[in-house]
Amino acid sequence: MAMARSTVLIIFALFCCYASTTASSQASSSDDGFLKCLSASIPSQLVFTRSSPSFTPLLKSSIRNPKFFTPATVRPLYIVTPTNASHVQAAVACGRRSGVRIRVRSGGHDYEGLSYRAVRNETFAVLDLSSLRAVRVDARASTAWVDSGATLGELYYAVGKASGLLGFPAGLCPTVGVGGHFSGGGFGMLLRKYGMAIDNVIDAVLVDARGRLLSKNTMGSDVFWAIRGGGGESFGVVLSWQVRLVPVPPTVTVFNVPLTASQGAVDVVTRWQQVAPALPDDLMIRVVVQQQTANFQSLFLGTCDALLPVMSSRFPELRFNRSYCREMTWIQSVPYIYLGSGSTVEDLLNRTTSASVFASGYKATSDYVRRAIPRDAWATIFAKLSQPNAGLMILDPYGAAIGAVPESATPYPHRAGVLYNIQYMNFWSMAAGDGAVQTKWIRDFYAFMAPYVSSSPREAYFNYRDLDLGENVIVGNVSSYQAGMVWGQKYFKDNYKRLAMAKGEIDPEDYFRNEQSIPPLAKNK
Structure with missing residues (x-):
């Protein structure tokens, strides 16, 4: 990068x-x-x-x-x-x-x-749940049971040890807990090939508000639907998940190509918006834009020899060549993409947060783009990212497998028609202050982006939770369904109502709740 x-x-x-x-x-x-x-x-x-x-x-x-x-x-x-x-x-x-x-x-x-x-x-x-972290892989059946307290790194490590030809499509960061990640959706470098993590969940074990231990068959189809992307903490405590593992080739190729504004980054990012969602599903190219630099980061499920002609014919603007290729196994690519060269597969088992990360506070939010942002707007975006105390943008392309799933199939509705997801982040040293300046920058930048992103509703990703989008209001000792619509429709669109009815079925008294948990709604409402 x-x-x-x-x-x-x-x-x-x-x-x-x-x-x-x-x-x-x-x-x-x-x-x-x-x-x-x-x-x-x-x-x-x-x-x-x-x-x-x-x-x-x-x-x-x-x-x-x-x-x-x-x-x-x-x-x-x-x-x-x-x-x-x-x-x-x-x-x-x-x-x-x-x-x-x-x-x-x-x-x-x-x-x-x-x-x-x-x-x-x-x-x-x-x-x-950090003590509930077992991962049990059945390589012959291409499935695994993983406890909610396990991290993604521990899941990936177990899968890689069991088979060099199996993987799982979830997030990049290995210290993320499986429970929260799956509950909100979960995507990473395999999203265009295999969709979301929740698209590959086939069973789960849930403790509900009555203390019952329930499986897919006993919790009911609506609740099983709801916990896969609708915020599992709203419906009970998901103890473990059974997932479908996916095939990966023996060799994958990763690359990082940084371009500065003076090297034409504005033009290449503008072009990327239309290229990346239409590429073959074996190829994922995401972009991290910070200050005056756009870093194009990729995972290709194949060899460098197979990747070169695709890049030259579909994305010549990037000026990609063989020197950027790094071939390895899929499990080796996971720490490489997150930690960089010199990392090992064993690093995936490190659950701790480094001191440098803990010293930095942050604010984040998200958007979805359904129409390509014009070049002139990108020029302004690059200028804003160069301001003092500015944050960064992470752009993840959609299309292919993630767009082929109907919006109502899971609570996660951001599917067909989405070009890419944006994550905005800004960081500050906790020793230097409370981050008020950096937080204001994020909020101002989010307001600036409004004309260029989805609307009615302005979509957001639940796993990038942002209380600026709204908070629950308690009425009669339960969260208000109407008040929850303010933030709920941004995360879940038309799936919000079905989620609320599932909540009304499994936890009508709203025992499991927080500031953005799903409110209960009776089915006859």
Whole structure:
């Protein structure tokens, strides 16, 4: 990439889901009842109160956005670290009995930190699934069961160890938790060949608000539909997922081609908008635009010899040549794309966040583009990205497999007609301030982009969660369906209503909720 490797690590370490924490209300007698209830079913060493020396280190352990780890953050009263399904069932049952809500954290990448913090004062516990992280691969059947507390890196590693000819289409960042990633959709470098992660989920195990342990067949078709892209935390605790693994060739090719504005980056990005979504589905070319540089990053499911004629005939503007090719196995490409040269497959097992990432707060949001943005607008975009305290854009092309799935097949509706997704991000040093300038830049840039992106609704990606799009309003102790439409239709379009009805079926009292959880709606409404 054109940018420094440390910057790349920050970008992709935060390309995914989210997390955070802070002080809330004092423990009450009902909270004490929660602990007493838990003690009958969960070993005491798996439950942490604020007075425990391990509470803060555990809470901090998978916070990916340190702007939420401040004295002002509303933190949980308890952290529960289950090691089996019965512990999860007990935590839910005790929480309901004692009036303590549950928030579920798998990897901690939630961009708004809603898996471990609250915006308003609330009595809640965090169910940290990091000990539920088994991956069981059946290479002969081309399937795997993966627990929600596993990371994408751990899933990829297990698949790569089981077979050199199988892969899985999910995100780039290996420290993202499977639970949150799958719950919102999940896409990465295989999206044009095999679609979203959720398009390849074939079963799941869910603990609902009544503490029942349910599978695909017993949770009901609407709920199984809903958890695959509609935000799993709205419907219960998804413990594990069965996924369909996909074939990959023995050799793949990756490349990075950086172009500056002086080298014609504005023209090439303008052209990329129409080329990238129409390329063969074996070829994915995404772009990271920062300051005056556009970095074209690719995965091709084949050899360099096979890639060269495709690039010369379909995208000559990039001036691609053999020197850019890096051939390797698919599993080797995963850390290479994220961490760069010198990384190893074993690096996928590292669940920790580097100190440089933890030192940087960030703000992010998203858009979908259905009509190519004119060149003149791109020239202005490049100028805005060169401003002091400016952020960056990540452009992921669609088309092929992801566009072939009907909008209603899963809650994730951004399918046919989408040219590409945009992620906007901006970073700041926590030592230097609160990020107000960088956050304002993101909001101003988002407003500037309005004429060039989707509208009615202006679409957004749930896994790039942004509370600027709206928050739930509680009416009669449940989240308001009408108020939720403000943000819900941006993420889910017409699927929002079906999601709300699935919520009404499985959790009508809205026990599992946060600031952007699906509100319940009765089916007769």
